[in-house]
Amino acid sequence: MSTKRWLAVLVAAALFLTSSAVTLFSSIFSTSLDELFSLPDQAFEENVIERGNGRGKIAVIHLNGVITSGGDAPSLLQAGGYNHENFLGQLDAAAEDGDVHGIIIRVNTPGGGVVESHEIHDKIVDIRETYRKNVYISMGSMAASGGYYIAAPADKIYANPQTLTGSIGVIMESINFSELANELGIHSEVIKSGPYKDIMSSTREMTDDEREILQELIDDSYEQFVDVIEAGRELTRNEVYELADGRIYNGNQALESGLIDGTGHLQDVIDVLKEDIGRGDLDVIEYKANMGFPSLFSFAADRVFKNDAALYDIKELMRQNHGPQLLYLYTN
Secondary structure (H helix, E strand, O other), rough: OOOHHHHOOOOOOOOOOOHHHHHHHHHHHHOOOHHHHHHOOEEEEEEEEEOOOOOOOOEEEEEEEOOOOOOOOOOOOOOOOOHHHHHHHHHHHHOOOOEEEEEEEEEEEEEEEEHHHHHHHHHHHHHHHHHEEEEEEEEEEEOOOOHHHHHOOOOOOEOOOEEEEOOOOEEEEOOHHHHHHHHHHOOOOOOOOOOOOOOOOOOOOHHHHHHHHHHHHHHHHHHHHHHHHHHOOOHHHHHHHHOOOEEEOOOHHHHHHHHOOOOOOOOHHHHHHHHHHOOOEEEEEEEEEOHHHHHHHHEEEHHHHHHHHHHHHHOOOOOOOOOOOOOEEEEO
């Protein structure tokens, strides 16, 4: 790393510490030390965004970022991104709250892990079947691949006319740098228990047998994706196959093809759900993260690292699992 780069790192670190200190001290004036450093019973709290008649609520739950579990526990540098356990907890809270008569999931994601997407899908199905609550989807700027997978079982799906959705399919990828390694005189030594233990290795070419094994995995997950859409939408299997070639659609195209039920903004979806529930002008609430000390620390970290694109990219890479995964993910 060059001298200028090291200086940039040091300056960023100094700004980060200063920002953290200012945020901490300002919080102390409005919060007791016990409240500041304690971990809340829940990682989120209710925030009222519309006052209604007080006879019930509509819960708006936000899904932002790549759908991935990201490990068992977040680090201090994990702030406003997607938190899988937290999101599932919000769905549970809305389902179990007797005052919540309907749920809107505001989706803004390129998709993510196959397992995590399926967990959300099953949670939505359970809310509809067990708790008999309407679940509507409001798509933001992007609700692609896994973002559509989780939307498919909802009662109704809405998108902005320019929302990017679709990308129905599965992908698994890795980088092969074997030729570069050979040029640099780098050789990989692998001791393995079976011929396929290092499948998708980055240091050698993939064999035909390995490609066939992985393609079977992809095909199985793809058929599951098709199952989900066929069950959730009024489309035949052949119609789904025609749409599910990996391409993306904007909101207008998705409406024309039957992938969504209408176009509109979040407020439009709120108004439609209120009318469909038929209980008058219900309160509208959303779940927001509790701001204890770890959250304040991570918020300050985000503010500092975002000022330097390279440092922020490094931070984002540290969040990710680098092993090959089956993904319902739109990549470009």
